[in-house]
Amino acid sequence: MTPEQEREYVDYVTVRLPALRRVAYFLCGDEHRADDLVQQTMTSLYLHWLRARTVANLEGYVHRILVRAHLSERRLSWSSRVRLVGDTPPEQPSAPGGEVEERAVVQAALARIPPRQRAVLVLRFLCDLPVDEVAGLLGCSAGTVKSQTSHGLAALRRLLGETALANMG
Amino acid sequence: MNEEENEVRGILAPLREPQAGPSGPCSADVARAIAQGRRTIRRRRLAGAGGVAGVTALAVVALPVIAGAWREAPAGGTGVATPSITRPPAVSPGDRRPGGVPAQCTAARLPVPDGVNRSIVTGVDPTGRFVLGRSYPGGSSHQVLIWDNGTPKRIAVPGADQALNDANSAGVAIGSSFQSDKMVPWVYKDGKVTRLHGVQWGAPIAIGETGRIVGYRGASVSVAEQTPVVWSSPEAEAVDLPLPGNGWRGSVSSVGPDGTVVGTVTPPGAGAEGDRAKGYLWAPDGSVRMLPVPTIDGVPAAGFSASVIDGDWVVGYAARYMPQEKVFEHIAMRLNLRTNEWAPYPVVVPYNFTAVSINNRGWMAGLTGFHDHERPAVVSDAGLRHLPEYRGLTKQRATGISDDGRVIAGQGDDSGNRVQALIWRCR
Numbered sequence: 001m002t003p004e005q006e007r008e009y010v011d012y013v014t015v016r017l018p019a020l021r022r023v024a025y026f027l028c029g030d031e032h033r034a035d036d037l038v039q040q041t042m043t044s045l046y047l048h049w050l051r052a053r054t055v056a057n058l059e060g061y062v063h064r065i066l067v068r069a070h071l072s073e074r075r076l077s078w079s080s081r082v083r084l085v086g087d088t089p090p091e092q093p094s095a096p097g098g099e100v101e102e103r104a105v106v107q108a109a110l111a112r113i114p115p116r117q118r119a120v121l122v123l124r125f126l127c128d129l130p131v132d133e134v135a136g137l138l139g140c141s142a143g144t145v146k147s148q149t150s151h152g153l154a155a156l157r158r159l160l161g162e163t164a165l166a167n168m169g
Numbered sequence: 170m171n172e173e174e175n176e177v178r179g180i181l182a183p184l185r186e187p188q189a190g191p192s193g194p195c196s197a198d199v200a201r202a203i204a205q206g207r208r209t210i211r212r213r214r215l216a217g218a219g220g221v222a223g224v225t226a227l228a229v230v231a232l233p234v235i236a237g238a239w240r241e242a243p244a245g246g247t248g249v250a251t252p253s254i255t256r257p258p259a260v261s262p263g264d265r266r267p268g269g270v271p272a273q274c275t276a277a278r279l280p281v282p283d284g285v286n287r288s289i290v291t292g293v294d295p296t297g298r299f300v301l302g303r304s305y306p307g308g309s310s311h312q313v314l315i316w317d318n319g320t321p322k323r324i325a326v327p328g329a330d331q332a333l334n335d336a337n338s339a340g341v342a343i344g345s346s347f348q349s350d351k352m353v354p355w356v357y358k359d360g361k362v363t364r365l366h367g368v369q370w371g372a373p374i375a376i377g378e379t380g381r382i383v384g385y386r387g388a389s390v391s392v393a394e395q396t397p398v399v400w401s402s403p404e405a406e407a408v409d410l411p412l413p414g415n416g417w418r419g420s421v422s423s424v425g426p427d428g429t430v431v432g433t434v435t436p437p438g439a440g441a442e443g444d445r446a447k448g449y450l451w452a453p454d455g456s457v458r459m460l461p462v463p464t465i466d467g468v469p470a471a472g473f474s475a476s477v478i479d480g481d482w483v484v485g486y487a488a489r490y491m492p493q494e495k496v497f498e499h500i501a502m503r504l505n506l507r508t509n510e511w512a513p514y515p516v517v518v519p520y521n522f523t524a525v526s527i528n529n530r531g532w533m534a535g536l537t538g539f540h541d542h543e544r545p546a547v548v549s550d551a552g553l554r555h556l557p558e559y560r561g562l563t564k565q566r567a568t569g570i571s572d573d574g575r576v577i578a579g580q581g582d583d584s585g586n587r588v589q590a591l592i593w594r595c596r
């Protein structure tokens with residue numbers, strides 16, 4: 001890789017890092033694991049930068065690396081058996097009211113729905129990827145992506161409904 | 170855009186704000202990615218030139234995702250770490266159980282019922298008779314399968330995203346699914362799937378020969394919200410496992426033949442990647458024991474995470490901080506519980522091996538290579554061995570291994586990128 005190409009890489013990754021980290025966090029629900037996923041994604045992108053920089057949809061390419069890393073983690077038993085724990089206390093909604101609480105409540109609800117449904121919602125509605133691309137990433141049909149969206153929505157409604165009821169009581 | 174999509178978009182809108190997401194400092198780092206990338210490229214060249222010498226070494230384990238898949242051997246002439254052990258171990262697992270994974274292996278597809286064209290392996294029992302997995306008929310609900318000597322049996326696990334994680338040699342299997350948005354723990358015994366008692370949100374991780382089951386309860390996928398629990402039998406209520414002190418966190422990983430549970434605990438404020446982690450034993454009589462941390466090259470490791478217990482041996486990995494690269498490197502180690510002495514792996518493990526699972530002898534099933542160049546491999550006392558690839562599948566990896574190393578299971582992708590369960594039988 002030439003110094004020029006490496007600079008391109010640094011520029012691209014530096015700009016994308018906060019957004020990637022957010023996506024990773026919503027996918028896995030844990031800050032440390034999110035950072036590990038992002039680190040892995042950046043390293044992988046570096047290794048493939050010469051090819052990656054020429055692809056038409058670089059963002060999609062990077063999301064694909066991230067999602068693959070996330071989904072393969074779920075299949076890998078040694079790592080999932082050896083759960084490493086972080087120093088961040090459980091995310092509790094802080095003082096009631098306001099945007100902060102709303103975000104925390106939605107975030108908590110998202111972390112509680114099944115992983116594939118969560119991946120579909122994150123990719124479609126937070127990464128703005130089209131249905132076909134999400135289907136490709138998750139290795140399923142476009143129809144499955146749509147049905148997972150419906151299931152995910154139903155789950156979110158239930159979870160957020162429960163929270164609303166709890167807050168009233 | 171239909172109404173449903175608009176509703177999801179509306180619900181998730183707060184998460185699109187720049188303030189949404191992780192609030193702590195970011196530990197991911199561009200410079201580190203470049204350093205790791207350069208090192209990998211350099212080592213690829215080195216490996217191509219046959220640069221790894223055959224000296225006794227520790228297995229440097231690339232742990233997928235959590236530990237980072239590209240933590241290769243430390244920089245240095247031989248590409249391997251040199252163990253530093255105060256005294257030679259009195260007994261090494263290699264002495265006790267000589268040999269390694271048998272050399273002659275044949276690859277085969279695991280048959281999947283109903284013509285479903287996607288399947289994966291999620292576990293193997295210690296004898297290799299039972300292979301756990303699932304197929305993907307479509308939608309969020311999967312068909313859980315147990316292959317008994319290669320013959321698939323459909324297991325009706327309720328819920329979505331169902332998977333079995335572990336089984337004992339009697340064929341009692343444990344797993345979890347999502348049901349009404351909760352992660353629900355299950356046990357399969359005598360042909361029936363029943364809920365494990367006493368946990369509202371959680372999953373079992375491992376089952377021992379005595380039927381003792383360990384796992385965790387929590388509230389979400391966030392590990393910060395999880396507490397380790399034990400079920401003394403498939404019918405028992407879950408009981409929280411005690412931790413060393415206030416604010417400590419713990420996770421469990423394996424149950425030994427006598428029911429002793431091994432896991433990992435970390436003090437308040439410890440970071441990820443095995444930093445300040447300690448191995449921890451919970452004996453069936455309720456007593457507990459903190460395991461020591463090994464010394465590597467004269468320096469105490471940053472932590473030790475325990476993965477498997479079998480009799481006198483605990484297998485796990487030490488975390489060592491590499492100040493130049495600013496990464497933790499993970500080194501597979503074995504601890505003799507009787508003598509409290511450490512034994513390194515008596516083999517050289519190439520930097521690009523990624524361990525996926527590990528058996529009671531400390532043999533690891535996994536893969537070498539990255540992305541499209543993945544190849545299935547095992548590491549045993551006989552060294553690293555690539556498994557023969559099943560014709561026509563790419564990205565093959567081994568994900569489970571029996572205790573005698575004769576049955577190895579995993580998966581690969583077919584030409585339509587559909588994942589297919591595989592089995593290797595070795596003799």
